[in-house]
Amino acid sequence: MDKYSVFSARLVEQTEYMASGHRACQGCAEVLALRLVLKALGRDTIVAMSTGCMEIISSPLPLTSWNIPWIHNAFENSSAVVSGCESGMKAMMRKGKLAPKKINFVAMGGDGATADIGMGPLSGALERGHDMIYVCYDNEAYMNTGIQRSSSTPYGASTTTSPAGKASIGQQTRKKNMPQIAVAHNVPYVATACPSFPFDLMEKVKRAAEIPGPAYLHILSVCPTGWRIPPDEAIRYGRLAVDTCMFPLYEVVDGKYRLTYRPNPVLPLKEYLSGQGRYRHLTEKDHEKIESMMKSDYEKIVKLSDEV
Amino acid sequence: MGSGRKGVEVSIAMADAVAQADVDVIAAYPITPQTHIVEHLADIVADGELDAEFVPVDSEHSAMSVCCGSAAVGARTFTSTSSQGLALMSEIFFITAAMRLPVVMALANRSLSSPLSIWNDHSDVMMVRDAGWIHIFIENGQEAYDAIFNSFRIAEDPDVMLPVAVNMDGFILTHMIEPVEYVDNELVKKYIPEFKMKNALHPDCPISMGCFGMPEIYTETQMNREVGVVNSYPVIIKAWEEWGQLTGRHYHPVETYLSDDAEYCIVTMGSFGETAMEVADMLREEGEKVGVVKIRLWRPFPLDEFRKAVLGKKGLIVIDRAISFGGPGGPVASEVRSALYNKKGAPVVVNYVAGLAGRDVSRKDFRNIILEGKKKAESGDTEGFTLYGVRG
Numbered sequence: 001m002d003k004y005s006v007f008s009a010r011l012v013e014q015t016e017y018m019a020s021g022h023r024a025c026q027g028c029a030e031v032l033a034l035r036l037v038l039k040a041l042g043r044d045t046i047v048a049m050s051t052g053c054m055e056i057i058s059s060p061l062p063l064t065s066w067n068i069p070w071i072h073n074a075f076e077n078s079s080a081v082v083s084g085c086e087s088g089m090k091a092m093m094r095k096g097k098l099a100p101k102k103i104n105f106v107a108m109g110g111d112g113a114t115a116d117i118g119m120g121p122l123s124g125a126l127e128r129g130h131d132m133i134y135v136c137y138d139n140e141a142y143m144n145t146g147i148q149r150s151s152s153t154p155y156g157a158s159t160t161t162s163p164a165g166k167a168s169i170g171q172q173t174r175k176k177n178m179p180q181i182a183v184a185h186n187v188p189y190v191a192t193a194c195p196s197f198p199f200d201l202m203e204k205v206k207r208a209a210e211i212p213g214p215a216y217l218h219i220l221s222v223c224p225t226g227w228r229i230p231p232d233e234a235i236r237y238g239r240l241a242v243d244t245c246m247f248p249l250y251e252v253v254d255g256k257y258r259l260t261y262r263p264n265p266v267l268p269l270k271e272y273l274s275g276q277g278r279y280r281h282l283t284e285k286d287h288e289k290i291e292s293m294m295k296s297d298y299e300k301i302v303k304l305s306d307e308v
Numbered sequence: 309m310g311s312g313r314k315g316v317e318v319s320i321a322m323a324d325a326v327a328q329a330d331v332d333v334i335a336a337y338p339i340t341p342q343t344h345i346v347e348h349l350a351d352i353v354a355d356g357e358l359d360a361e362f363v364p365v366d367s368e369h370s371a372m373s374v375c376c377g378s379a380a381v382g383a384r385t386f387t388s389t390s391s392q393g394l395a396l397m398s399e400i401f402f403i404t405a406a407m408r409l410p411v412v413m414a415l416a417n418r419s420l421s422s423p424l425s426i427w428n429d430h431s432d433v434m435m436v437r438d439a440g441w442i443h444i445f446i447e448n449g450q451e452a453y454d455a456i457f458n459s460f461r462i463a464e465d466p467d468v469m470l471p472v473a474v475n476m477d478g479f480i481l482t483h484m485i486e487p488v489e490y491v492d493n494e495l496v497k498k499y500i501p502e503f504k505m506k507n508a509l510h511p512d513c514p515i516s517m518g519c520f521g522m523p524e525i526y527t528e529t530q531m532n533r534e535v536g537v538v539n540s541y542p543v544i545i546k547a548w549e550e551w552g553q554l555t556g557r558h559y560h561p562v563e564t565y566l567s568d569d570a571e572y573c574i575v576t577m578g579s580f581g582e583t584a585m586e587v588a589d590m591l592r593e594e595g596e597k598v599g600v601v602k603i604r605l606w607r608p609f610p611l612d613e614f615r616k617a618v619l620g621k622k623g624l625i626v627i628d629r630a631i632s633f634g635g636p637g638g639p640v641a642s643e644v645r646s647a648l649y650n651k652k653g654a655p656v657v658v659n660y661v662a663g664l665a666g667r668d669v670s671r672k673d674f675r676n677i678i679l680e681g682k683k684k685a686e687s688g689d690t691e692g693f694t695l696y697g698v699r700g
Binding site for chain 2: 089
């Protein structure tokens with residue numbers, strides 16, 4: 001069954017590699033994304049994880065939620081650590097010190113670990129061409145330390161270090177485009193995903209694992225705590241992000257773009273923005289500005305996908 | 309490579325030793341003066357003489373991170389750095405020891421910026437003194453070559469499982485051409501058999517490494533690290549003993565020269581030791597009862613051996629190669645003073661800091677330091693330290 005695309009919940013891997021009982025917030029879509037990623041990867045996987053929400057909730061000594069080999073080292077270096085795991089095992093298998101086996105080497109980090117502090121190590125690992133997957137769980141701020149802005153926080157969002165006030169709209173800069181930065185490394189596979197679209201997500205993880213060389217996955221992970229929405233709304237907001245074209249789902253295989261989901265109909269952006277506490281200070285005019293930014297970003301992706 | 313005596317640059321000899329140790333992964337980032345080591349390793353790998361992954365990383369921070377990943381899967385792992393590189397990787401340097409990952413590093417000691425300087429002193433290593441690594445100081449090319457084998461043997465011992473840094477003075481040692489006696493590969497294989505890590509990351513045995521510790525458990529993890537470093541001591545001694553049996557070259561945590569009947573001893577670490585011995589010879593001819601005590605093992609600190617070597621002497625003249633700004637003395641002198649405090653027969657300790665950023669410390673300078681230091685000791689002027697030869 002592994003060779004076919006899965007479109008039925010019943011056919012999804014039953015084994016849980018991320019045990020329940022972890023300490024994630026209610027409604028955390030990031031840990032849901034993580035659970036789906038691990039189901040798609042299977043047991044023969046080694047994960048190196050950056051410091052952050054997923055690390056903290058899953059590994060308080062002497063407990064662990066991980067049913068696969070897992071290593072946490074520091075905040076910014078999961079991509080370098082996984083480079084080491086891959087290089088070490090590759091060398092040992094080649095030299096006959098270790099039985100040959102196909103193993104998925106996966107680095108994971110939040111948007112701060114990816115777009116800010118770990119950008120250098122990630123760029124280095126992608127450029128060196130390790131057979132690895134990097135997964136960015138993007139919840140659009142430093143949620144673990146208390147909702148501080150990152151370079152992945154979208155324009156207009158209020159965070160504790162980009163607070164909205166009389167003299168500020170909140171986050172004054174535009175969201176750093178990490179998938180495009182990954183594409184610029186000429187890696188064979190880059191994709192965006194969201195756990196509100198679980199089959200699309202798992203299929204992309206499987207493809208990333210199959211393709212030799214580095215792959216980059218950027219997963220929008222709704223954070224009810226940081227986005228200031230009710231915990232039971234996380235899945236809906238993930239869908240809204242995609243259906244309003246705020247977060248397009250696409251993949252780039254060997255430089256060729258393909259939108260894997262085209263919203264029909266496209267929902268008004270207001271539906272996505274208005275219910276979130278982090279955007280509640282925005283005016284109609286602000287919404288229009290954000291919409292025009294969003295449209296120009298989305299059209300670029302559409303154009304690149306249509307060119308294929 | 310072949311065994312036998314060769315005239316070779318010390319960096320090259322060290323790289324050859326790493327290749328003979330059959331490492332699996334080398335993570336390398338260029339920084340003077342360690343560069344020749346990894347350049348030569350790159351050559352060896354490119355020529356197919358060593359089957360290893362040479363990972364040319366994006367920074368020293370990533371170098372140490374790659375080493376952690378590689379050692380965590382049970383691969384034999386080597387890296388090398390200096391100065392700013394060590395400063396940049398220092399975050400991961402500490403984690404490597406805490407996670408008990410047996411990485412071996414050649415640390416070509418170099419001063420820290422600023423002002424920028426590529427030359428030698430010990431300010432870089434002193435910055436990471438308390439990380440939980442094993443630190444060995446060497447003083448010539450033969451020792452550099454031998455220390456690589458000793459270090460893998462110690463680091464990978466199941467009772468140790470700690471990273472080891474081989475400290476050598478940048479340029480003063482790294483760039484010298486010296487005669488080095490190579491051992492044959494069969495001897496190496498016997499001395500350091502294939503590394504089989506007990507708890508390596510592998511899908512067949514899923515474990516979690518690097519978990520976080522709440523206050524209820526953090527203290528215990530630090531005790532574990534402390535016990536690990538202390539317990540490495542007998543393993544280090546045994547590793548050196550066996551090396552001595554195999555090669556005839558014997559190493560000890562504290563080494564002495566003309567110290568048995570000496571009234572005053574010079575205490576050094578690293579390449580200063582060679583000059584100190586020559587100067588001791590000179591002063592002996594002048595009738596001065598002077599000896600040399602060299603600290604080879606910096607961590608774990610060989611308290612008993614050190615005390616044994618110096619208790620009963622009149623005075624010690626400790627020559628440091630780093631400053632602890634605003635502190636009671638150089639790092640070595642502080643250690644020495646605290647090792648002797650409240651001990652019966654403890655010599656007085658006079659401290660000099662010399663040779664910062666590669667400033668030459670000649671035999672004449674050593675002579676001055678010893679004679680002046682002796683006077684200070686006799687007059688009770690033993691507080692703090694003197695920065696030798698400083699102008700202005």
